[in-house]
Amino acid sequence: MKLLRIGPKGHEKPAILDAQGVARDLSGLVDDLAGDVLSDEGQRKLAALDLSTLPALPDDRIGPCVGHVGKFICVGLNYADHAKETGKAPPDEPILFMKATTAINGPNDDIEIPRTSQKADWEVELGVVIGKRAKYIAEAEALDHVAGYCLVNDVSERSFQSERGGQWTKGKSHDTFGPIGPWLVTRDEVADPQNLGLWLDVDGVRRQTGNTNTMIFGVAFLVSYISQFMTLEPGDIIATGTPPGVGMGIKPEPVFLREGQVITLGIDGLGSQRQTTIAAGA
Template sequence: MKLVRYGDFGRERPGLLDTAGVLRDLSAHVDDIAGEALLPDTLARIRAMDPATLPAVEGAPRLGACVGRVGKFVCVGLNYTDHAQEAGMPIPEEPVLFLKPTSCIVGPNDNVEIPRGSTKTDWEVELGIVIGKPAKYIEASDSYTHVAGYCVVNDVSERAYQLERGGTWDKGKGCDTFGPVGPWLVTADEIPDPQALDMWLEVDGVRRQTGSTRTMIFDVPTIVAYVSQFMGLQPGDIITTGTPPGVGLGMKPPVYLKPGQTMRLSVDGLGVQEQRTVAAG
C-alpha cells in the first residue's frame, strides 16, 4: 500500500493511493497515518479494504509528510563507504547515530528554507524506515517484523553549522524544513528487498547523486536492531539510513544551495520529492 497524508500543514488527513493512482480518503477508518494506525493489525485491516469503497479526493491537494506525530527522527550518518570518503571521514565501525528534531519535518514538496547566515546548506537523498511495532533490544533477525514501511527522506544539512560550530551534528541537521518526508509511506510488503533500491537527486535539473542501497555499510535489519539497543522504538518513528556520494560538501570545489533552486529526488518505488529553496524569514 501507498499511504499518504494530504491537506494544509498541521491539518493533514490520512489517505491511500489506489492502483490507478487515485487518492482515497481514509479518515473514516484511522485518524492519521501515525501511531496505532501503523501497527501490523491495523495495516492488515486497511489492506483488506476495497479502495473503490473509499471516497476519492478531488483536485490535487498538498501532500504532507507521510507519517504524522513522529516521536523520534533518528538518523544514521556516513553509512555509504564512498560518501564517507568524499566527506573525508573514516569508515565507521558502528552506525553513527544522531537525531533530527521532529519540528524540521515537512511535506515532500514543501519549500526548504536556507537558514539565516547559512553559506553551506546541502542535500542528502536517503531511504527512510518507518517503525510499525515497538522495538527494544531486538535482534537483527527480528527487525523486519517491526518495520511498517519505507519512504524518501531529504536529510537537508547546513555543513558549517554541523561541522564548524562545535558540539554535535544536530545544530546543522535540525533547522526548520530540513526534513522533507514522503510522498508516500510504502508498506514493507511492497518493498521485498530494501537493499536493492536505486536512488538519485538533482539540483536545477543537474544530477548530483546517483546511488543504491546495495552499497550501504549497515543494512536495514542491522540499523533497526542497533538503534533499539539505545532507545525504544515506537510506531511512527522514522530512521533515515544515510546518503550515497554526490553531496555538495564532497564536490571540488564544494557547491551549496542558495534561494531559488529546485531539488528533485527519489528512491525506487517510493515516489519523487521536489522542493524549492527559499530564504528563511
C-alpha cells in the same frame, strides 16, 4: 500499500492510493497514519478495505507521510564512498544523531535556507518507518518491526553541523530540513530494502546516484542496533544515510544551495520529491 497524507499543513487527512493512483480518504476510519495504524494488524485492516467505497481526495498538497513522529533518527556516513568524499574513514559502528521533528516537511514543500547559512546541502536517503515497538531486538527479527519505507531528504547546513561546536543536530534541524514522502510504502511492497536505487538533482544537474546495496550497515542491522540504545516506537523514522554526491564533496570546490534553486530526488518504488529553496521566514 502506498499511504499518504493530503491537505494543508497541520490539517492533513490520511489517505491510501488505489490501483489507479487516486488518493482515497481514510479520515472516516483512522485519525492519522500513526500509532497502531502502522502495526501489522492496522495494515491488514487497511488492506481489506474496498477502496472504491472511499471518497476521492482532491489533488492537493501532499504532507509528510507519517503523523505524530516521536523520533527522527539519522545514520551518518553509512555509505563508504560518501565517507570518503567527506574525508572521513568508514565507521566501525553506526554514527547516530537526531533531527528535530520540527524539521519534518511535506515532500514538495519549500526548503528554507537559514539565516547566516553558508553551506546548505542535500542528502537523498532511504527512510525506515517503525510499525511495532522495538527494544533489544535481534537483527533476524528487525524487519518485523518495520511498517514500511519512505523517501527522505536529509537537508543539512554544513557550517552549523561541523564548525559551530557540539554535535551534528544543529546543522540538521532547521525548519523544513526533513521532507518525507510522498508515500509510506508498506514493507510487503518492498521486496529488498538493500537493493533500491537513489538519485538527486539540483536545477536539473544530477548530483547523487546510488543504491542501498552499498550501505555499510543495512536496514535490519540498523533497527536492531538502535533498539539497543533506545526504544523505537510506531511512527519513529530512521534516515539510513546518503550515497556520494553531496555538495560538500564536489571537487575542486564544494557547491552549496542558495535561494531559488530546485531539488528533485527519488528512490525506486518510493516516489519522488521536488523542493524549491527560499529564504528562511520568522
